[in-house]
Amino acid sequence: MTSEYFHFLSIIGVAFFAISGTLLGHEKSVGGFGVVVVATVTALGGGTLRDILLNKPVFWIAQPDYLYATYIAIFASILSIRHLPDLSNTTMLLMDAVGMAIFNIIGIEKALIGGADMIVAITMGMTTGIFGGLMRDVICREVPLVMGEELYSTACLSGGLTYAALFTLEVSYIWCILGAFAVTVCLRLGAIHFGWQPNLFRKSSFKRS
Template sequence: MSTWLYWVDLAGVAVFAISGTLMAFRKSMDGFGVVVLAAVTAIGGGTLRDMILNVPVYWLTDKNFFIVILVAALGTMAMLRVTHWFPMRYLLLADAIGLAFFNMMGLQKALAYGTTPFVAVFMGVMTGVFGGLIRDVICREIPLVLRGELYAMTCVAGGIVYILTETYLHNMHLAMFLCVATTLLLRVAAIHWHWHFWVFKASDHPMLRNPDE
């Protein structure tokens, strides 16, 4: 089981590294910038999770994570040098896949270290969104998690499905699969149909409007 989880973790790192590389391409960064952005996107959430859980940061003793990041970044760069373009939906899809994997991994690790289900769901959300948040801040973009479109709440939904499945069916494999599937499908649906929460705007309140309007 631990070996399978390890490969899932590597897959999540690879997908988020691709997401970071795509954003770096969009922002016309140099090769060093590409690798840096791919790395912080891929390991940012897991690093914060491990620091909060007070456990060894997972990538410090395992070079395979950096190998995966480099391979994913260089492979994506090579592809982009051939195509010279990419639709924005590729970035959003890569981000959605990484979000689903990392949400499940963060939740699973938090539970393994004895946290309550509520804290575990929160840790899953944080693991899923933090790398992308750092990526967007570095690139001076409004982070996806703050744009109103369903993002973090898809992780919450996936986490709740995991907890309920594990509690009542006692099937960890099924719980993990349903967590990833729920998070990913909700996020893809939100992208496709533009599902979002109400977005707070200054124009919604007369006291906050521009006086020149």
């Protein structure tokens, strides 16, 4: 992936997460500046942890335009809330799904660029995609989405595995990105709409003859 694509994806991911943080903060009646704090933590938290773990310069300190993207997204969200009909919780979940999918890809790519093994890259993608939303939910006193019964981290993991499979097959970067994005978003939206659950600990039924 060229640096331009990487930068563009990062900006888009930051913006989507900033919107989701603003919407949840509004829903929970967080005060004016508190909404900015919630949205900023949501947008920058996952990437900050990723860069610290990879021992890289923190992305929004090295390139302040990520802060501009965050604050513009927050301001646009506030204007939308003030002047448009009430936005449902589903809108926040949609923003979160797209942001998670993008940050998942960015985390994988940044780890691979740094020379990490693929399994480390997949884990770093999940960390980047999930951590900002986790912090947002904790601050807003919500049960974190990642701790819920619906597909969340599983969707992120599935996207990472899709990326790894396509990468191993030496498919071009753009298809690795699109494949991982599509799988993550589709699984997450399916969970939101249909209530898909992983049921990892479902007991098997045995019949005695």
